[in-house]
Amino acid sequence: MADPATYRPAPGEIPDSPGVYRFRDQHGRVVYVGKAKSLRSRLGSYFQDLSALHVRTQAMVTTAASVDWVTVDTEVEALQLEYSWIKEYDPRFNVRYRDDKSYPYLAVTLDEEYPRITVMRGAKRKGVRYFGPYAHAWAIRESVDLLLRVFPARTCSAGVFKRHGQIGRPCLLGYIGKCSAPCVGRVDAAEHRRIVEDFCSFLSGQTTAYTKRVEREMKAAAAELDYERAARLRDDLRALERALEKNAVVLGDGTDADVIGLVDDELEAAVQVFHVRGGRIRGQRGFVVEKVEDVTPADLIEHLLQQLYGDQNPDAVPREVLVPELPPDLEATTAWLSELRGSHVDLRVPQRGDKRDLLETVTRNAGQSLALHKTRRGGDLTSRSLALEELQEALGLPEAPLRIECIDVSHLQGTDVVASLVVFEDGLARKSEYRRFAIRGAAGDGISDDTRSIAEVVTRRFKRLAEEQAMVGDDGLPGIDPTTGRPRRFAYPPNLLVVDGGQPQVESAQAALSEIGVTDVAVVGLAKRLEEVWVPGDPDPVILPRTSEGLYLLQRVRDEAHRFAITYQRQKRGKRMVESILDDVPGLGEARKKALLRQFTSLKRLRAATADELATVPGIGPTLAAAVVEALAADAPAPAFNTATGEILD
Structure with missing residues (x-):
């Protein structure tokens, strides 16, 4: 445990300008990142009598062994740098928001030649557009099933897509009109991407324009006596309306907004976020956070906004963000959000009307979430601390084994x-x-x-x-x-x-x-x-x-x-077995063996593959594929059979 006086910067060494600072422990690991309008004033507040500091701040400054800082020109730059450093270093004394459950998202893989619509959980990746989060995966699948009639985009996995392309027949969804079947060339890559982009536009809130367009096309088809097309468009319009009915209207003016509710106590806080698009609730997300530093609700809101929007696409930032308390650096935070969106973002506390009522509803949800979290996690937090203390005492360690x-x-x-x-x-x-x-x-x-x-x-x-x-x-x-x-x-x-x-x-x-x-x-x-x-x-x-x-x-x-x-x-054993079996295949070198392993990942899948499927691997032609199939067949285990009846057993 270090004495903060041993690493306190000399008087006059700290600049009186905006910047971001890092506290590091004796091993150089960053334990806390913060920003300040005045570095001199903020850092000076840490190096006072320990008894005057908050208990969590005491723990941070005594864990740290050094402090450094970087000056910036504006508070917006300080906000951006603080966010990037927290993401890079993951400091243990900074606020860490975590989802209170694993929320599913509706994801569109725009980084693929033929984008796919699917359900995803966990960490987000580049090149994928996300909608949600949703409370349940079945809710996503119900909505997608309705919308595929209007937007027949691909939903199959890469393996299914490749297999149907090889056999030249679409899957069931292609036959019933819920997939445009790009695997067999019914539409080209450009046409399929246009379908996917229309799907994304509809989900992002541009619903009225699209439904009106479908309605106009339906009336035009009826006027031209093309009743079959008019009937299909009528059914498409009903499918769109049913999909929209699943989301209740909460804001009559069709606002795009994120509504944030927060409830906290001395140790933890719970946050609920309602994503409202076109006046309808499109998704909900919850967070819980342990207060490992001395923070106010306004500080928590600022940290949440950083985590919520820092890695999002520009169109994920709505026109309005309604919060229970404004962040300390309102101008800088608003400027940062507006820069992310590409247009002005209104960050405010609603005072009256429907938006105020909705904020109170979201806050009540946050309160219930915090109560439930305490019931589930109270014992866990206590037991972890108790476990470390017991190990320290039983093993005679100088400090708890963190x-x-x-x-x-x-x-x-x-x-x-x-x-x-x-x-x-x-x-x-x-x-x-x-x-x-x-x-x-x-x-x-x-x-x-x-x-x-x-x-x-x-x-x-x-x-x-x-x-x-x-x-x-x-x-x-x-x-x-x-x-x-x-x-x-x-x-x-x-x-x-x-x-x-x-x-x-x-x-x-x-x-x-x-x-x-x-x-x-x-x-x-x-x-x-x-x-x-x-x-x-x-x-x-x-x-x-x-x-x-x-x-x-x-x-x-x-x-x-x-x-x-x-x-x-x-x-390792599985790869060795595959490599040993393939060692005697003429013309199959190390590079081609690795290519086969990357494609099929296991011996079981490699045995099940046909020569045509093996030939799709780069560097594996028809002749070599046939040789691999022959080698795998020769090495296959003999089937078990019933000695009494002679029947082969599964």
């Missing part, structure tokens, strides 16, 4: 030996920092030696730590990649290293650390049989109660490492 790493080894009878390293921070998995290792010392020797494998992983991991800490960025801080300016993944040591195993595995890991010269990382092992915790140099294990939260956390870490190692080992 960063835990675990190593597990996996193999199949001594072959394909691999290891995993998983990372938990503050009791939660940090999957972006997981690593996997192909064990070099055991490769191909047919010998399984867990202690040797663990020693190899520990040596490689902590040698990499020393190398990355030796790399210094342009700002002179360790652990920073001088090329990218970003923190390196292995630049931070764990407080606690866990190995899957008993005393031999623990002693092996400790010996590897001692050989490298690492003395400030605690090592323990968790043996599966009796769930005993082994400590280096101690002939007897540490026995934690079965109801211990600390033991439960160690089990979760160990099981996650085991899962990650098994997954990698199976992938």
Whole structure:
């Protein structure tokens, strides 16, 4: 725990201008990012008597070991830089909004030659346009099923699309008129993209213009006595109206707006967002946030706007954003949103009428969401803190193990030996920092030696730590990649290293650390049989109660490492099996084998593929495809059969 006085900037060193600042810990990791109209005034507020600071601010300044800053010309630039740094560094003391559930989105893959309409969850990717979020996936599918009659765009996967293109027949949706069947050339890429763009325009709120256009075309067809076309357009119009009826009108003036409701207490806050387009609620989204810093509701609104719109397409930012409180830098935030949208955005607190009533409704939803979240998560937050405290006490650690790493080894009878390293921070998995290792010392020797494998992983991991800490960025801080300016993944040591195993595995890991010269990382092992915790140099294990939260956390870490190692080992084994079978096929080199693996991903799928399907892989012609099919057929396992009846068994 650092004393803020040891890294306080000298008087007059901090400029009195707008800027963004970063607090870093002793390893160079960014723990907090903030912005200020006056850097001198804001940073000075952190270096006062600790007793005068908020308890969370105290934790931040005592965790930090240095502070640096960048000056900018305007507050808008400060807002943009703060957002990009928070996204890049993911600081532990900044507000982190997370969805209160996994919301499905209606996604349109505009980055493909023939865009696809589908349902997606999770992280968003570039080149895909998203609509929603929706409360349920079935609600998306119902709406899409109605709209496909009017906008017959592709909804099939890449594999289905390719297969029907090869056989020359469309799928069922193509036959019933709910797909324009670009797979068989009924429409070209340009025509299909026009259909998809009309679909996106309709969902983005341009409904009135489109329905009126369909109505005009229907009347014109009837006037020309083309009653069949008029009837089809009439049915299209009814389908559009049914799709619109699923969303209630909440704003009679047809406004495009996002309405944000917020309810908070001293520890957490819940946010609900209603996305209103054309006066109708098109989607809803909820967030919960732990207050790891001293923030006001206005500050929370500002952070939410950054996360909500920072990575969105320009047309995802509505004309109006209705909030319960205005952010502290209203002008800068409004200018930033307007720049994202490309036109003026009205950010305000509604005072009366329908919009005020809707905001109160959204706020009530936020209050219910916070109450439900506390019911679900209250015990979890308490148990995580209790688990870390129990481990600190039971293992005699100088501080709670906020960063835990675990190593597990996996193999199949001594072959394909691999290891995993998983990372938990503050009791939660940090999957972006997981690593996997192909064990070099055991490769191909047919010998399984867990202690040797663990020693190899520990040596490689902590040698990499020393190398990355030796790399210094342009700002002179360790652990920073001088090329990218970003923190390196292995630049931070764990407080606690866990190995899957008993005393031999623990002693092996400790010996590897001692050989490298690492003395400030605690090592323990968790043996599966009796769930005993082994400590280096101690002939007897540490026995934690079965109801211990600390033991439960160690089990979760160990099981996650085991899962990650098994997954990698199976992938490696599957690829090796495929490669060995294909080694004897004439003309099939390494590049073509890799191309086959990329296309079919597993031996099962490769066996099921026909010669024509194999020939679609770049570099695999008809002759070579036939040779691969023959080699796979020759290597196929013999079928099982009933000896009494002679029947082949499935």
